[in-house]
Amino acid sequence: MALLTMTGMSKRFGSVVALQGVDFTLEAGEVHALVGENGAGKSTLMKVVAGVQAPDEGSMKLAGEEVRFASVTEAQANGVVMVYQELALVPSLSVAENLFLGKLPRLVDYRALRSRSRDLLAQVELKLDPDAEVAGLSIGEKQLIEIARALAREGRILVLDEPTAALSATETDRLFGIMAKVKASGVSVVYISHRLEEVFRIADRVTVLRDGERVGTRTLADTSADEIVQMMVGRSVRRYERPDRRSARELGRFEVASAPLRATSISLQAGEIVGLAGVIGSGRERLLPTAFGLHGSARWNDTPIRSPREAIREGIVLVPSDRSTQGLVLELSVQENVSLATLARLQRYGFMQAGREREQTHRWIERLSLRPPEPRKPVRELSGGNQQKVVIAKALATEPKVLLLDEPTRGVDVGARAELYDVIDDLSNRGLGLLLSSSDTVELLGLSDRILVFREGRVTTELLPPFDYEEVVAHVTGAHQLA
Ligand SMILES: Nc1ncnc2c1ncn2[C@@H]1O[C@H](COP(=O)(O)OP(=O)(O)O)[C@@H](O)[C@H]1O
Ligand SMILES: [Mg+2]
Structure with a gap:
């Protein structure tokens, strides 16, 4: 029994x-x-x-x-x-x-x-x-x-x-x-x-x-x-039509290391979405915070990045995986959250320029189809998916060239997830370079121009489209090594 x-x-x-x-x-x-x-x-x-x-x-x-x-x-x-x-x-x-x-x-x-x-x-x-x-x-x-x-x-x-x-x-x-x-x-x-x-x-x-x-x-x-x-495997994948990027402009190259992640180099083109796959502990989860100057060592086009401030100066911004503790101040409104990242630009002689602040927030609310579209609403009252849009808006308000997306749909329901994918696809079409780190294989399959698989602290495989779902999972779980 x-x-x-x-x-x-x-x-x-x-x-x-x-x-x-x-x-x-x-x-x-x-x-x-x-x-x-x-x-x-x-x-x-x-x-x-x-x-x-x-x-x-x-x-x-x-x-x-x-x-x-x-x-x-x-x-x-x-x-x-x-x-x-x-x-x-x-x-x-x-x-x-x-x-x-x-x-x-x-x-x-x-x-x-x-x-x-x-x-x-x-x-x-x-x-x-x-x-x-x-x-x-x-x-x-x-x-x-x-x-x-x-x-x-x-x-x-x-x-x-x-x-x-x-x-x-x-x-x-x-x-x-x-x-x-x-x-x-x-x-x-x-x-x-x-x-x-x-x-x-x-x-x-x-x-x-x-x-x-x-x-x-x-x-x-x-x-x-x-x-x-x-x-x-076998969940359905909705694949975005990705343009051919072979002749796209190279934005630059990251050189990062942060144990257990060993020295890793990743190049990025304008409009490219590079998917990062790997179980927790593979080093994959270290890459984006490292590239943003939060720990370990990082260089972008040979310029050292020792802090988030230096990253933002280079046009690199992180959308963190834990939005409630790192990304948002839940008690503040949508508008206040979006402004936090750009206070210096909005302030003149110590005064907030209310007009510019409102205008900027409206632009993001529209572009990211935030629901409800109310800038004064406390972020706490929004759904997970819409909170995430505010985090992205906050990141975009720094006018970056490179967006680092760390588990962007964690805790986000299915409907809002599809909307976030539209947002991510749209950002790449506007020429941003994106690194997308995710434990959701379907997400990586749908959006990436290439997928880097991490194991034991390094990139072990680079996969190009058309992606084979089974092959990606076999690399991530280590089944390849067992076969
Ligand atoms: N407390 C919760 N509230 C809302 N959704 C949840 C909660 N716990 C799990 N889920 C959802 O239920 C599904 C299954 O989650 P989970 O059991 O954690 O999966 P796994 O452990 O296999 O990764 C996921 O879509 C997850 O987002
Ligand atoms: Mg679990």
Whole structure:
């Protein structure tokens, strides 16, 4: 009998169908990999098991008994522990306090806590002082603490959601060693990953999701990386007609490095959209912030870029992936946000030129078809897609030659996504050069003039249109190396 059986799981978020009639079984003591492209529904399915999300439809049996978890605490009481993709540690607390968060008695015996923490840290082979503040640790160390915390809860089911994304090769090996031990002690593991070599290394079975549906489940001994890739792809791609750019003017060349991203050189032509693909940890996610002078080292046409100010002076501007913390001031209006980037130009003798400010904002609202088209509306009240348009407007207000787009449609619904693609295509037609970094393959396939695939800190492949969906995913997941 399976330890866990999920039947007909469905979940919607507004107009987004995250899960649609998904069946999933987990055997006692198995490592079951869950794979699929970004947005396929992997995290949502496991959040149902962990009591984070309530399904709209579907039922779940644990060891033969019908269950429904209304909270994380309830799932944990039934032996389900999950390590989330988004880290959930409290930075200002110590390692020990984080390990026993939610399980601390009113009167804490710090000596006992420290000694139990040392035992747990030893299990994940971390040599850390239990009193150290979590804020000062590396992401890899934090991830291992999350795993230690999950082990402290002594679950029957351990869910790991893309745990290796931020880990170094050594840390990954350490994690796999721990997983082998956990498995040997009878715990079942669900392992979500984009890296097929890892799936083949540690999993017994694999389930593939696509667009919220289960495509199939295979025993790893009976499948191949090619077959898994075939199961992952197949969402429809709307390809923009891209003009021939062989004779286009070269805008310039980036030379960047920022560990784990090694020295990388990318040339860019006027009107070109260069798509950047690669799993988190491949170095791909470092490229745009580096090119914008936020970390590492960068040069544009031999001019060093040491800060965003220097980047903007060179005509380079970043639309960041995390718009709520880096891109926008949510309390301010659309107009105020757009003006923030160009205050110097709009101000004369210390006074805002209200007329120019209004005019500029109106221009952007129209060009990006912002909805509702109201400059005075606080950005907080706009949809995700329209917030993103404000971020783009803010970037364009600096009159750049090069636009760096980092995950431009993350958290944006399907309709608004299509509108953003129109905006991006339009910007390229106006002669801007764009670097588009995305974990959404369909987005890259639809818009790019070429796609650079990153693996292990460098560009390993350059692909030209017509793109082959399967080939792109095979390069990104590492299936090519396995074939
Ligand atoms: N809390 C949420 N609110 C709104 N939409 C969500 C939420 N969580 C997930 N989604 C959407 O549901 C779909 C599936 O997401 P997710 O389960 O995170 O996919 P995966 O983990 O496979 O990348 C995506 O389109 C995502 O944007
Ligand atoms: Mg996920």
